[in-house]
Amino acid sequence: MLRQEVSLTQNVKSRTTRHNVLDALEKIINHLRVIGKTPENGLVVFCGNISEKEGQSDIELWSLEPPQPLSQKIYWCDQKFKLDPIKDMIREKEIYGLIVLDTSGADIGFLKGKKIILQKHIDSLVPGKTRKGGWSQQRYSRIREEAKHEHLKKTGEIATSILKQEKDLKGILIGGPGPIKEKFNEGDFLDYQLKQKVLGVVDTSYIGDQGLQELVKRSENLLQEASVVKERKLMELFFKHLQKDDGLSIYGLEETKKAIESGAVDILLISEDFNWKRMKVKCQCGFQMELDTKTGKEHKCPKCGGNMIIEIEQDLADILAKQAKELGSKVEIISSDSREGAQFAQLGGIGAILRYRVD
Numbered sequence: 049m050l051r052q053e054v055s056l057t058q059n060v061k062s063r064t065t066r067h068n069v070l071d072a073l074e075k076i077i078n079h080l081r082v083i084g085k086t087p088e089n090g091l092v093v094f095c096g097n098i099s100e101k102e103g104q105s106d107i108e109l110w111s112l113e114p115p116q117p118l119s120q121k122i123y124w125c126d127q128k129f130k131l132d133p134i135k136d137m138i139r140e141k142e143i144y145g146l147i148v149l150d151t152s153g154a155d156i157g158f159l160k161g162k163k164i165i166l167q168k169h170i171d172s173l174v175p176g177k178t179r180k181g182g183w184s185q186q187r188y189s190r191i192r193e194e195a196k197h198e199h200l201k202k203t204g205e206i207a208t209s210i211l212k213q214e215k216d217l218k219g220i221l222i223g224g225p226g227p228i229k230e231k232f233n234e235g236d237f238l239d240y241q242l243k244q245k246v247l248g249v250v251d252t253s254y255i256g257d258q259g260l261q262e263l264v265k266r267s268e269n270l271l272q273e274a275s276v277v278k279e280r281k282l283m284e285l286f287f288k289h290l291q292k293d294d295g296l297s298i299y300g301l302e303e304t305k306k307a308i309e310s311g312a313v314d315i316l317l318i319s320e321d322f323n324w325k326r327m328k329v330k331c332q333c334g335f336q337m338e339l340d341t342k343t344g345k346e347h348k349c350p351k352c353g354g355n356m357i358i359e360i361e362q363d364l365a366d367i368l369a370k371q372a373k374e375l376g377s378k379v380e381i382i383s384s385d386s387r388e389g390a391q392f393a394q395l396g397g398i399g400a401i402l403r404y405r406v407d
Contacts, residue, residue: 049123050077068097069125071107079109090118094129142275145211145220145245147203148252148259150228151196154203156210157260159221162276162383164260167210172199196228204237211242220245221270223252223263247271282380283388286317286401295406299392299399301340308368312406313377316369319397321384324364329356340364368398 054073060066072095079093092112099106116137124130144159154170174195175188211217220242222233232238233249247270252262264276271277289297298307301324307313323343330336331349336359341347347356369379377400384393392399 050080053123053125064103068105068107071105072096072109075107075109079111083111087113089114089116092118092134096129141216143214143216143218144247144271144274145207145214145217145242146223146260146263147207147220147232148223148229148255148263149200149203149232150224150226150255151199153255154199154207155255155257155260156203156207158214159264159271159274159276162279162385162389164257164264166257166260168206169256170199170203170206174199196231200228200232200235200237203232204235208239208242212239217242217245219247219270221247221250221263221267223250223259223266224255225251225253225259276386279380279382280386280388282315282317282401283382283386283392286392286399287388289401296402296404297399298402298406299395301396301398304398304400305368307400307402307406308372308375308377310406311375312402312404313372313375313400314403315378315380315401316372317380317382317392317399317401318365318369319382319384319389319393321393322365322397324398326362326364326367327358328360330359331356365398 050073054070057066057069057073060069076093076095079095083091090113092114093109094111095107095109097105098108114134114137118133120133122130122133142161146155146157146159146164148155149170151172151174153172155166156168156170157164157166159165172195175192177192211220220238222229229249233246236243238246248267250263250266250270252259252266254262264271268277286297289295290299298304304313304316308316324340325343326338326340327347328336328338329347331352331354333349333352333354335349335351335356339347347358348354349356372379382392382397383389
């Protein structure tokens with residue numbers, strides 16, 4: 049198919065465009081010859097002229113095996129790379145809507161995976177409970193009720209607009225410090241499709257960022273399958289075993305590799321900040337070796353002291369995860385956003401909960 053594209057590209061009128069496309073096609077064809085076999089999930093190749101100077105050519109190529117099997121074949125020639133299919137694979141699909149409100153205001157946000165994101169704050173025009181001088185109690189109460197209704201209506205309209213943008217929304221949580229949240233939930237303020245996704249109403253002491261955090265924390269029973277709760281419980285179990293010193297929690301690269309190889313790992317834990325690579329390096333003197341190392345380090349040849357050239361570089365996390373899965377272990381990626389996740393990252397960012405103690 050690419051050879052056919054080479055023939056068709058000969059007809060492109062612009063000399064510069066024709067030259068760039070032909071060079072990119074030849075580079076892709078040569079790259080495919082080296083790969084030889086399509087990876088299990090398929091192959092994505094990007095190639096083009098990245099030079100910022102007009103008239104100069106700097107053809108670069110990137111290829112990757114996608115995280116999920118490809119379901120479509122795309123050939124795309126344009127001024128920009130088409131990233132939509134890859135972005136769709138890696139987007140966070142565990143998303144919950146969050147609404148906290150009281151008579152003073154409202155906040156709308158999302159729980160995306162393990163991250164709580166405030167999207168919109170809404171100020172309220174509801175007057176305080178203290179009656180102003182010269183107003184009758186009945187009139188003041190009526191004005192306050194009307195203002196509350198407008199506040200709920202405005203909150204519902206804005207929340208509907210924001211939440212309906214997320215096609216993967218799994219549920220909605222509503223919270224707040226006062227009774228107005230129940231009135232919001234019971235009324236027709238949210239779109240009827242969104243109302244069906246409300247998981248529950250929770251008491252919180254605050255609104256704002258703090259209120260959203262509290263809403264998620266107090267909704268653990270409603271979010272049993274949400275990754276933020278699963279991760280917290282997983283980290284609690286990991287640190288519990290560490291404190292007991294029963295040998296069922298380990299951390300550090302060498303300890304973890306040893307446990308994987310022995311088949312003792314029940315759950316492999318990898319921090320999202322873990323940035324080690326497995327490299328094959330070679331020196332001009334002919335010496336070569338394989339090593340696991342952090343990103344960005346220079347490597348000196350142990351024989352002649354010269355700088356070694358990286359021939360092959362792979363993410364060590366992917367290698368260890370694949371090895372663990374082949375031996376029946378579960379693999380969990382740990383966010384560094386939570387207190388427990390940040391603490392785990394400081395321990396090296398890799399560890400495991402074991403089936404049995406490894407001596």
